[in-house]
Amino acid sequence: MQGILFDVDGILTDTAKFHFAAWSRLAQEKLQVELPVEFESNLKGVSRVDSLVRIMEYAGITDQYSLGQITALANEKNAYYVQAISQLTKADILPGIVAFLQELKEHDIPCAVASASKNAPLILKNLGLNSYFAVIADPAQVKHGKPAPDLFLAAAQKLQVPIQECVGIEDAVAGVAAIKAAGAVAVAVGDKIELQAADRVVSTTADLNYTSVNEAFRQSSS
Numbered sequence: 001m002q003g004i005l006f007d008v009d010g011i012l013t014d015t016a017k018f019h020f021a022a023w024s025r026l027a028q029e030k031l032q033v034e035l036p037v038e039f040e041s042n043l044k045g046v047s048r049v050d051s052l053v054r055i056m057e058y059a060g061i062t063d064q065y066s067l068g069q070i071t072a073l074a075n076e077k078n079a080y081y082v083q084a085i086s087q088l089t090k091a092d093i094l095p096g097i098v099a100f101l102q103e104l105k106e107h108d109i110p111c112a113v114a115s116a117s118k119n120a121p122l123i124l125k126n127l128g129l130n131s132y133f134a135v136i137a138d139p140a141q142v143k144h145g146k147p148a149p150d151l152f153l154a155a156a157q158k159l160q161v162p163i164q165e166c167v168g169i170e171d172a173v174a175g176v177a178a179i180k181a182a183g184a185v186a187v188a189v190g191d192k193i194e195l196q197a198a199d200r201v202v203s204t205t206a207d208l209n210y211t212s213v214n215e216a217f218r219q220s221s222s
């Protein structure tokens with residue numbers, strides 16, 4: 001194991017609630033649609049515009065909006081979301097994450113950010129975690145979002161580590177699919193059934209540590 005590729009939303013901090021609140025407000029105010037709570041997990045790992053398209057498909061209104069209108073709506077949602085995440089601090093880092101990053105640093109394992117979010121740099125800054133990450137893959141520079149492998153491949157390339165030597169850490173079904181499609185080992189945080197495509201699933205971020213992630217790597221790549 002020579003590199004770790006981290007998802008951000010749901011791994012470093014819990015932003016799904018902010019994404020969902022912003023989408024719910026936009027859907028209600030601009031699309032006259034109520035989103036059911038189950039929709040939250042449907043949007044995990046999915047890019048901003050793809051999330052809006054999923055919401056429009058749910059509402060059955062996909063063909064009523066031009067590309068320009070879709071972009072404007074997505075920007076509006078982002079303004080609500082950025083306002084919410086501007087309040088994030090170190091206290092919002094999920095359990096066990098700092099200890100895990102510290103362990104990786106001690107073992108000289110470089111870390112990359114492989115988040116679908118264009119707001120990932122702002123989130124890292126607010127959480128005070130920048131110094132733990134050697135590189136950030138830019139989601140604006142890749143052709144296909146998760147579940148396509150592009151972001152994880154770009155992250156490994158930027159890290160200059162072969163993808164087969166990397167472990168990706170994810171909480172979303174789309175993200176696990178992306179890690180596997182890229183050819184890295186997938187460690188997922190969350191529900192064992194939902195995330196069964198991963199090589200290892202742990203229940204919470206507090207269960208992430210060097211020994212268990214390295215063991216998952218060795219078992220899966222042998």
Ligand code: BG6
Pocket residue numbers: 008009019043044045046047048051078115116117118119120172
């Ligand atoms: C992912 C989130 O990390 O980033 C998704 O899980 C989100 O819910 C996506 O839609 C894009 O984020 P942003 O901040 O660029 O709108």
Ligand code: MG
Pocket residue numbers: 007008009010011044045170171172175
């Ligand atoms: Mg995530």
